[in-house]
């Protein structure tokens with residue numbers, strides 16, 4: 032997720048673009064850059080790191096006054112977060128400047144064709160291919176908007192593109208597919224932005240661009256077409272958010288926004304991982320297939336929610352690869368004298384990539400000659416840099432301390448690793464992998480349904496907000512869901528919340544059950560009858576002792592309904608994937624519960640987003 036701004040009008044384009052980028056910096060802060068049009072040429076500046084670095088660059092090397100410009104704050108997906116990979120990217124003649132948000136799924140193939148035709152790429156990004164494609168298109172399509180439309184038809188994946196062309200000094204063109212772009216309508220000026228916070232200081236009249244649309248803005252005009260040039264009707268709306276709400280996309284909390292972004296985060300993490308030839312490709316995998324075939328044990332190390340993601344993934348990884356997979360708290364791992372060697376694959380899961388407990392465990396594992404693969408959401412952070420290989424999740428920046436989209440995308444990345452291991456070790460045929468990938472690609476829709484049905488969960492949270500203790504039960508892949516649900520609630524609501532393996536109840540925890548005690552229970556899919564029946568028995572056990580049972584169960588599981596004081600319906604998904612839908616109502620519950628108590632949902636007491644101390 033990156034921040035994008037475009038401007039044409041009478042003001043200083045640099046002032047407008049930089050101001051917009053500062054509003055958008057929460058969307059990405061790996062690098063920043065601007066491109067302006069002056070006297071028939073592009074002038075630009077870009078720097079790795081936060082925008083303050085770009086500010087310093089611009090103070091040291093001022094750009095001439097311009098009234099047309101574009102800008103970008105980057106959240107790196109393809110290519111490390113450095114100056115070279117910072118946007119904007121230019122074509123070889125320095126005439127076209129492009130900024131981009133998203134993932135161009137077929138960029139490797141496009142890049143290969145461009146390089147074969149003599150184009151020299153200066154960066155590792157997928158974005159740069161667009162600048163070179165536009166260069167070639169403009170050789171025979173003089174109109175910039177036509178050229179942008181022709182190039183968009185060649186791209187696959189998710190993209191928001193904003194383009195400036197030195198030969199069209201008072202025009203900026205934008206295009207979008209599966210990634211947001213809004214238009215700000217001014218008087219004698221017009222704006223483009225990733226969201227309205229980019230231009231809310233200048234206008235509150237906006238147009239949401241639709242799927243597969245191209246917008247051309249000049250100081251006086253806004254024209255929107257589809258990718259084939261057919262003009263389309265637009266819907267203007269007035270933004271009544273304040274700036275802070277705009278940065279949260281209109282949500283009260285970043286956490287709510289990030290919960291809502293989960294379908295896209297899962298879809299983006301899956302994007303570009305499965306080739307047309309029917310094989311998995313993890314482009315950041317720097318361990319050879321031979322090395323992966325030598326792996327005889329996997330140890331997942333992580334903390335908190337990331338560790339629970341590993342616990343969920345363990346079931347799939349062992350089922351698909353038959354490699355023993357242990358999941359350990361990073362803070363415990365290196366003190367127990369673990370049995371690891373060259374054949375051990377240590378998988379470090381970390382959203383921030385800076386958690387010191389996990390980093391120290393990675394360093395220990397490497398000292399013991401284990402191979403280390405990290406699953407991380409922050410490109411270029413310390414843990415991936417110190418790993419042998421990395422699979423980046425593409426969830427975009429996660430601002431709220433309580434991890435949500437990070438969790439779901441970590442699970443999906445672990446599934447990709449398990450499938451990749453199964454593929455290189457011959458445990459799964461291509462058609463089996465294709466079937467599983469198809470099931471995974473259907474999950475965003477199932478997750479979206481849980482979001483759409485969230486209101487009754489919020490009502491439940493308000494109803495139970497006086498509770499001082501809440502338990503969570505689950506079995507198999509539902510057990511880590513119970514742990515995660517409890518962690519969300521305790522870190523946000525500051526009450527006693529505890530997750531248990533449902534089978535453990537009778538070994539002690541059932542003593543906690545008392546009249547009216549809320550107990551969430553995640554019921555396995557009906558396809559797992561024996562497992563499911565045991566959980567239904569557990570529900571009866573706690574209910575018989577007075578618990579208020581809040582049951583999460585599949586749509587068509589009618590039998591369990593009679594034991595549920597409150598029922599949260601789940602879409603039917605394969606057992607191994609149920610955590611991705613069952614977790615969502617627990618996130619919503621914890622968020623609403625904390626808000627009802629008047630807590631700061633995004634910044635819970637005593638906690639930090641990244642724990643960089645041991």
Ligand code: AGP
Pocket residue numbers: 334335336337380381382383384385386389432433434435519522639640641642
């Ligand atoms: C999750 O809601 C917490 N914020 C915390 O448990 C977090 O998951 C843990 O600190 C690990 O962080 P990381 O993924 O950045 O390594």
